[in-house]
Amino acid sequence: VLEKKFGAPSVTKDGVTVAKEIELEDPIENMGAQMVKEVASKTADIAGDGTTTATVLAQSIISEGLKMVAAGANPMDLKKGIDKAVSLVVASLKSQSQTVGSDGKKIQQVASISAN
Numbered sequence: 001v002l003e004k005k006f007g008a009p010s011v012t013k014d015g016v017t018v019a020k021e022i023e024l025e026d027p028i029e030n031m032g033a034q035m036v037k038e039v040a041s042k043t044a045d046i047a048g049d050g051t052t053t054a055t056v057l058a059q060s061i062i063s064e065g066l067k068m069v070a071a072g073a074n075p076m077d078l079k080k081g082i083d084k085a086v087s088l089v090v091a092s093l094k095s096q097s098q099t100v101g102s103d104g105k106k107i108q109q110v111a112s113i114s115a116n
Contacts, residue, residue, distance in 0.1 A: 016040045016051045032062060049114055 002021050003009050012018060019040040024030040036058050043054040061082065069075050100106045 014051060016044045019051070019055060035062070 001009050001011050002018065004021070010017075019033075019037040022033045022037065024033050036055055039058040040051040040055050043049075043051045065078055065082070068078055098106075100110055
């Protein structure tokens with residue numbers, strides 16, 4: 001449930017809609033929130049779905065990354081590690097992907113999952 005400055009509260013489970021409403025008073029925290037908004041927005045633009053998942057992943061990567069840097073990890077090595085992990089995950093997802101084509105049953109399955 002989102003409380004808006006003007007108008008009635010709204011109920012949503014869309015990550016981009018939730019992210020757009022977040023404004024923090026602390027400038028540093030707000031900068032982080034803006035980064036997460038960008039993640040959600042780009043995910044919506046490119047994939048059309050998965051914004052909540054992308055937002056949760058981004059928050060986790062940022063949170064764990066900050067802990068590692070605070071514990072003495074080199075930020076550049078951390079970024080290189082994240083980039084390498086992203087490449088491996090993308091390659092794995094591509095190898096697992098299946099072409100839907102014009103198979104009506106597969107299209108219906110994808111649509112049913114996406115509609116959730």
